[in-house]
Amino acid sequence: MAVTTQEKKYASAHPDEKAGFSKKIMNLSGQGLVYIILIVGAVLFTAPWVWMISASFQPRGDMFNWPPTWWPEHFTLKNYQNFLDAAGIARWFLNSAIIAFSVVGLQVFFNSLAAYTFAKRNFPGRDAIFIFMLGTLMIPGVVFLIPNYIILQHIPLFGGNNILGQGGHGWLDSLIGLILPSAVSVWGIFFFRQYMKSIPDEMIDAARIDGASEFRIYWQIALPLSGPALAFNAISTFTWNWNDFFWPFLVISNPQLRTVQLGLALYVVKNRTAWDQVMAGSVLATLPVLLIFLIFQKYFIRGISLTGMK
Amino acid sequence: MAISTLEKPKRGKEPINWRYTFRQMRKQWSAYLFLSPWFIIFAIFTLFSVGFSFYLSFREWNILEPAKPFVGLDNYIRLFQDAQFYQSLRNTLLFTGFGVPLGMASALLVALLLNTKVHGQSLFRTLYYIPVITPLVVSAVIWKWMYQGDYGLINYYLLKLGLIHEKLLWLADPNLAMPALIVMGVWMGTGGTMVMYLAGLQAIPEELYDAAKVDGANGFQRMMYVTIPLLAPTTFYVLITSIIFSFQSFAHIYIMTNGGPLGRTTVIGYYMYQTGFRHFEMGYASAIAYILFAIIFVLTMLQMKFVKGDVQY
Numbered sequence: 001m002a003v004t005t006q007e008k009k010y011a012s013a014h015p016d017e018k019a020g021f022s023k024k025i026m027n028l029s030g031q032g033l034v035y036i037i038l039i040v041g042a043v044l045f046t047a048p049w050v051w052m053i054s055a056s057f058q059p060r061g062d063m064f065n066w067p068p069t070w071w072p073e074h075f076t077l078k079n080y081q082n083f084l085d086a087a088g089i090a091r092w093f094l095n096s097a098i099i100a101f102s103v104v105g106l107q108v109f110f111n112s113l114a115a116y117t118f119a120k121r122n123f124p125g126r127d128a129i130f131i132f133m134l135g136t137l138m139i140p141g142v143v144f145l146i147p148n149y150i151i152l153q154h155i156p157l158f159g160g161n162n163i164l165g166q167g168g169h170g171w172l173d174s175l176i177g178l179i180l181p182s183a184v185s186v187w188g189i190f191f192f193r194q195y196m197k198s199i200p201d202e203m204i205d206a207a208r209i210d211g212a213s214e215f216r217i218y219w220q221i222a223l224p225l226s227g228p229a230l231a232f233n234a235i236s237t238f239t240w241n242w243n244d245f246f247w248p249f250l251v252i253s254n255p256q257l258r259t260v261q262l263g264l265a266l267y268v269v270k271n272r273t274a275w276d277q278v279m280a281g282s283v284l285a286t287l288p289v290l291l292i293f294l295i296f297q298k299y300f301i302r303g304i305s306l307t308g309m310k
Numbered sequence: 311m312a313i314s315t316l317e318k319p320k321r322g323k324e325p326i327n328w329r330y331t332f333r334q335m336r337k338q339w340s341a342y343l344f345l346s347p348w349f350i351i352f353a354i355f356t357l358f359s360v361g362f363s364f365y366l367s368f369r370e371w372n373i374l375e376p377a378k379p380f381v382g383l384d385n386y387i388r389l390f391q392d393a394q395f396y397q398s399l400r401n402t403l404l405f406t407g408f409g410v411p412l413g414m415a416s417a418l419l420v421a422l423l424l425n426t427k428v429h430g431q432s433l434f435r436t437l438y439y440i441p442v443i444t445p446l447v448v449s450a451v452i453w454k455w456m457y458q459g460d461y462g463l464i465n466y467y468l469l470k471l472g473l474i475h476e477k478l479l480w481l482a483d484p485n486l487a488m489p490a491l492i493v494m495g496v497w498m499g500t501g502g503t504m505v506m507y508l509a510g511l512q513a514i515p516e517e518l519y520d521a522a523k524v525d526g527a528n529g530f531q532r533m534m535y536v537t538i539p540l541l542a543p544t545t546f547y548v549l550i551t552s553i554i555f556s557f558q559s560f561a562h563i564y565i566m567t568n569g570g571p572l573g574r575t576t577v578i579g580y581y582m583y584q585t586g587f588r589h590f591e592m593g594y595a596s597a598i599a600y601i602l603f604a605i606i607f608v609l610t611m612l613q614m615k616f617v618k619g620d621v622q623y
Contacts, residue, residue: 034423041420042437045497048452049440051463055455064461067470114348123338124331129345136356138610142558142579143599146366146586147359150373181355184348214340243445246561250587261447265565268451275455282448293443297436304505 056080056279063275079280086277088255092263093284099178099259100241104234106183111233112226114184115192116218120204130193133186149250152177177251178259182241188233191303195229196222232303235296239289260285367596374590385597395598397573398581404488405577406556409495414548416496417503422537424504425511435508439501446498450565453494457481484572491563491575495556503548510544511537550613554606578602 050070055063056079057072083089117123118130152171155161160168171177199222207217223230245261252258258266264281271277293300335342367385371378389395420438424431441449456463457480468474480490514537522532560579563569569576569584576584578598586595 031426031428034426034428038420038423038428038434041416042434045441045500046437047463048449048456048497049444051456052448052452066461067466068461068463110347110351113344117341117344121338121341121344122334123341124335126341133352136352136360138607139356139360140554140558140603140606142582143363143603144355144359145583146592146595146599147362148355149587150362150592151354151359180351184351186352186356189348214344218344239443243443243447245445245447246564261445264451265447268447268454268565278451279455282451285445286448289443289445290440293439294436297432301435301439301505304502304509 052279052282055276056283058276060276063279079276080284082274083277083280083284086267088258089263089281091256092258092260095175095257096242096260097288098175100238102179103182103241104237106179107185107188107237108230108234110184111188112192112196112223112230113218114189115196116222118189119193119196120199120201120217120222121214134190137186137190145250148181152181152251172251173254173257175257178248182237185233185237188237191233192226192229195226199225228299228302231296231299235292235300236303238292242289363596363599366593367600369593371592372590373592378593381593385594386601388594389597389601394573394576395578395581398576398578401488401573401575402557402577402579405492405495405559406553408489409492409499410549410552410556412492413496413499413552414503414545417500417548418507418541418545420500421504421507421511422533424508435505438504441498442501444498446562447565449494449498450562453490453497454481454566457490481567482571484574487567487571487575491566494562494566495559498562499552499555503552506548507541507544510541514540546613546616550609553609557602557606 051068054070054072057075057077058069059074059076059078062069062072062074118126149172153169154165155170156163156165158168159170159172159174161170162168171180203221204217207221212220243261244259245265248259248262249265252262264278264285267274267281268278366378368380368382369378370381370384420434424434428434459465459477459479459482462480464480465474465477469477478486480486518536518540519532522536527535558579560577560583563575563577563580564583567575569580579602582595582598582602585591585598
């Protein structure tokens with residue numbers, strides 16, 4: 001099926017080869033089939049999503065209709081109002097925004113700085129450190145869950161801890177405990193480095209001869225030339241941190257510090273029947289990442305393709 | 311070529327010039343400074359963390375008390391006698407064994423169809439990709455609603471199509487909960503795999519198709535003898551990364567079924583979470599994490615071994 005259009009091209013490119021009537025029909029129906037499968041698939045993949053949006057604008061009674069109503073009959077914004085009126089919800093969004101933007105800022109800066117060093121500087125131990133760093137990528141994330149929880153608990157001099165890290169809760173139950181462990185990423189460094197490798201050495205050397213400091217070369221030459229890598233790192237980090245549920249779930253217990261995802265999940269548990277408000281909340285929790293994805297899609301898809309290609 | 315092969319052993323024999331190395335290190339001191347923010351965080355939350363976890367896996371510790379007695383291999387021995395661990399392993403294998411091939415097949419199909427230069431390619435790609443960026447909690451909320459017994463969308467449409475004859479309690483039925491989660495997993499994962507397949511497809515040179523056409527291969531033959539073999543590296547990469555990812559997933563299972571009914575959806579990651587953060591058996595939970603690590607390590611090694619013998623074209 002993948003080759004139907006190529007087949008067509010071939011037929012037109014070689015008019016002497018007889019592209020018979022039946023073959024044309026075959027191509028047309030083949031193409032029709034391609035569209036039908038794609039459209040049916042797209043409908044199935046987007047249906048849960050469309051239904052969430054539609055339900056968020058329906059009064060609770062209508063949500064339970066059988067057959068389901070896909071187009072709100074009694075359009076209402078009350079679900080959103082009720083959801084936002086519940087205590088502390090604006091705070092969830094603020095917390096999520098603080099976390100996501102801080103992590104993006106720190107990661108883009110630290111990752112690119114390390115990547116520039118690995119890509120464009122020559123110093124003893126460079127390759128060994130780099131290979132060692134890549135080696136740690138094969139450690140699965142779940143291995144870090146327990147130790148990092150305990151490490152956060154014992155950060156000295158924070159959250160009531162003494163200098164030995166005893167006595168208090170450390171960085172548990174704090175936003176910094178959600179931000180700092182993710183402030184650098186090996187994947188991010190790797191990705192940036194691959195990109196910075198393609199910057200011509202002559203450019204960097206010329207700047208060095210002109211007496212520019214290494215930091216200035218990084219800041220004024222290497223970083224500005226790594227736009228797409230920067231965009232991909234920023235977008236994927238933002239999405240990941242905005243969407244993350246489990247780490248906040250483990251670390252945060254103060255209701256004031258809940259993130260959007262954690263707040264929503266606990267809201268579902270607490271208000272088992274308030275599906276109308278939950279749907280409105282779900283739409284709101286998705287909106288920021290959806291907007292960012294739609295705006296920067298190009299970088300996103302390209303970045304993923306590149307990581308996949310290795 | 312000849313020069314480099316001659317030079318190599320010579321350089322290897324040369325002893326490391328420590329004075330030169332130290333001078334270089336001093337000259338390039340700022341390189342280490344540039345790496346330090348990364349290295350400090352990496353040292354604490356990756357290196358120390360992994361070592362600490364390993365240390366804990368030989369200890370018994372309930373996190374509330376400071377005492378962590380050394381128990382040798384007890385935690386690992388206990389694992390092999392733990393029926394719940396075996397059940398979680400079986401559940402993980404089911405989840406992965408069905409979920410990964412299904413997800414890959416649907417992603418490959420969509421990618422192949424999109425690669426025929428259809429109109430609206432980027433629109434389709436976006437639509438299939440949306441589940442990937444949807445927050446996990448939101449996906450879980452929607453699917454929980456759709457799987458509801460009395461008024462869920464899934465029951466409604468399956469009844470209407472005549473595929474089922476009575477309303478099913480998808481998430482509460484011990485035999486249906488896992489299949490329900492697998493379907494949801496396919497929905498969540500297809501988009502990401504599709505993008506990788508599209509990249510793989512676009513990397514296949516057009517000349518190969520032209521050559522196959524000159525040789526008289528029809529569309530089906532071109533697919534079987536050009537597209538599929540040349541996609542093999544992508545397929546392998548996707549397969550291993552999907553398995554690794556699938557082995558670790560449990561957050562959506564936590565929200566959807568809480569590991570139930572009857573522990574039928576308790577996957578290994580979830581079991582580890584339960585042992586560590588519900589029963590406060592940090593040592594035992596670390597041993598579970600390390601077994602998972604071992605499995606994933608073997609898979610990664612396999613991947614590296616095979617991907618090195620990359621298909622060249």
